[in-house]
Amino acid sequence: MSTSTVPAPSATARDRAQQRLAALATPPGALGRLGDLAVWLSATQDSVPPRALDNVRLVIFAGDHGVAQHGVSAFPPEITGAMVRTFLAGRAGVSALARTHGVHVRVLDLGCTDDFADLEPGARTDLQRHKVRQASAPIHLADALTDQEYAEAWRAGETVAREELGSGADLLISGDMGIGNTTPTAALVAAALGLPGSAVAGRGTGVDDTALAHKAALVDQALARLGDRAADPAEVLRVLGSADLVATTAFLVTTARAGVPALLDGLIGVACGLLADRIAPGAAAWFAAGHRSPEPGQSLALEALGLTPLLDLGMRLGEGSGAVAAVPLLHSAIALLRDVALLEDLG
Template identity: 55%
Template sequence: MAIPAPDESAFTAARGRLDALVKPLGALGRLEDLAAWLSAAHGEVPPRPLDDVRVVVFAGDHGVTGAGPGVSAYPREVTAAMVRVFLAGKSGVNVLARQVGARVRVVDIAVDDDLDGVPEQVRAHKIRRGSGAIDVTDALEPGEAERAFEAGRAVADEEIDAGADLLIPGDMGIGNTTIAAALVAASLGLPAGEVVGTGTGVDEAGRARKVSVVSAALARAGSRTSQPFALLTALGSACAAATAGFLVQGAARGVPVLLDGVFSGAAALVARDIAPDAVRWWLAGHRSTEPSQHFALKALGLDPILDLGLRLGEGSGAVQAVTTLRAARAVIADMGLLADAV
């Protein structure tokens, strides 16, 4: 898959302008790095305003929630209920997105519910109801990972064609931190005990149960995880595959993508294996409390913009980094030059 390269000449020009601003060299730290990155992504200095920010929450259920008590602090029925909360504009990401003027869209990829009464466009890309319990069976049937990946690409196209300047992948699915841990462990060759966290807030017994589930899943999948779509089929979910497609297509269209937490980080690892150059179009919005995200971001070479101790998901952490990106753009666009001040 062809991925365009960010504009190196714009990056160099941005660095030159930043050094010439009315301030000591490098005094604005990470804001300068982000300003140069955005300039390269947009191919111009200063970069264009980030006026149209779009969050897409991929929703789906995961079979690991039936793997006994303690895998999640909440029952899987919460996933369907949360779809309605998103549509009502009452979720955490809805509230936080409004603060920066971002739009939130929810997409039912694999919710284990008919979602009666929910607008048809929410269900237009649905692949299946739920996924298999990865400790005992594959998450997806043959071909479903590829279909979900293409669905994610189609959603990215829809948002970009509607004017998106910045894409943010969100996630909703009880059990998703267990899935993310399995994907990261398999991708990076790590033991379950190093990548599993507390997710929604399970106690130590719950975390031990999650470690057991991920260990069993890794042993069952074996060497099949060396190929990205086989990995998604064995240990992922339709949501993870759709998120990977969304990330890749954003890069293919030359639109910056701001990763959220642990789930989008795990999907990004798989997406990188499908389209290695896509990572040049991604930023990490924030650092999750989940250890698997730390490993994923290190492997991707991404440094989180914010670290607020968040573990909500939904895209809620990434939307708070939008203000920082806009500040970086304002610095290079609006600050005066030192040469004009002396």
């Protein structure tokens, strides 16, 4: 794993895109954030106007979390496997959104407890090709992953990103599935920003006040276990994360290094984006934020990354759904900078 700085998107293209935006036959600033988005896409593509995004690909990283056995979720861990089957059947929330907006979906089992023995062998092999282990360790009691598991999960994320890029992806999105996933993710944000559990813990799929307080306390216990290792973002990810979270972070770093933009989803996407930028400084310049989640950890991580999400609709489904719902806004931004008349053409 490389920790060198990620080259920035094209400053020349960004400047030319700004000039084109200012030259459009629209009042200055009238396109609002769609104008900014078009400029960012131009910079990531080194192309003014930006090219259409016609190969947007989502990878859902699935895995279970030891903490889910410790009263931090409104749902039992068995739901993780059930939802993976729902993705495979194309019947989940993100499946519906992805079909509507032409986004390709792939789901991978990085650390599910379920062994998916009932699946057709080919589908099962594809799903488990990058499986690291069954459920990460409960982070308040033990390190989530061993060094070897961390390395495996990181390589998985790199490999998957390269495969998606090799398929011609012009925008990548990561999604996550795993009951309990907001607890380790909140812990990652807390460790990265030096905050206590109470600042980052949210209700996830809908826990009550008691479970919320318990979740915050569990995060604090995990942070105490982490101790001085908080200074090393890779160690933070290994100790507090999970196979799916490590793979997601590697996926985002690899995407940024390849010079391809990524659209971050909710808490998990943005937290992994923050870790990606800590491990590979400059990666965040390749990220935009799809939506604001009600999880407080997501807003904190967004602020640290300097990102403002495109949508704010109170969605908290996970799966990459908020980012997929925001994809049409990228198409809007591109069309505006590409197709609107220039003032000089109106004569």
